[in-house]
Amino acid sequence: MTNNDPNRWLRYDAERDISRHSATNPQKCRDMQKKYGWKLLEIEEIENKYIFEVDCVFKGKTEFPNYLEETEEN
Numbered sequence: 001m002t003n004n005d006p007n008r009w010l011r012y013d014a015e016r017d018i019s020r021h022s023a024t025n026p027q028k029c030r031d032m033q034k035k036y037g038w039k040l041l042e043i044e045e046i047e048n049k050y051i052f053e054v055d056c057v058f059k060g061k062t063e064f065p066n067y068l069e070e071t072e073e074n
Helices: 026-036 067-073
Strands: 018-023 040-045 054-059
Touching (some): 026 054
């Protein structure tokens, strides 16, 4: 599926309760799902591929951990 939505830079869609994270290939989407425990719904091809080739679509609001905050708290 190609995502040409002009608002696709909005990474969390509250109306549909989905989040997108770009990746260099589809396997990276599956890796994120496994590493962070997110539910992968689909993988969308990015039309203008420079570095990232796909958008990984996950259920809910997903955010990467902020490892800097963890370091500062210790």
